Amino acid sequence: MTGSGPETVPLTVLDGDDRTELAVEPGRNLRRALLEAGLSPYAAATRRLNCGGRGLCATCGVRIREGPAPEHWHDRLADRFGYPRLSCQVTVDGPMTVELVDKLVWGSRARPESEE
Template structure:
């Protein structure tokens, strides 16, 4: 078994792949590789990866089965999953979502 797993990160138009140690949380792996999982305020005031604040949301294609209540709701209703509640055990593709205040997503605009 390989010690690392490829994680492809989509950030706007940028796409890159990083090798992540198997068993790490996605939140920690993203932060360690310089990706922003928090908004401007929540990057300073968050729960530290305990699944309490709901601000480290990312979109994950083919994500592992949710085990945390927030992620179960996210999977059911189609909003971002908490990166702190996803353990990297298999290849993943992750899309970072734009946030403005306290991890909030920007509202959809109809022009």
């Protein structure tokens, strides 16, 4: 890699009690990075039935605990109202921490801080 940027950035993935540390090339799509590492952002029912990362089905949602601010309009609305952000619409440009979401099909709203 040429230039002054890092060759990889850390991506921490939380899945229940499991924590996985990945090294991801900057500019990678979050959904693709997760799938290539064997970590699925999908529910069991949507692992095969999804839009393939085009931002249409809303089934690849994850909670971004540390990472980029939302840029895509859908991403901004999801963040604003407490829904998971679509991993297919997020670019890994720096260190990130994401949490895979337990869901039947689509992600659920975040619980208020008082309930956590």
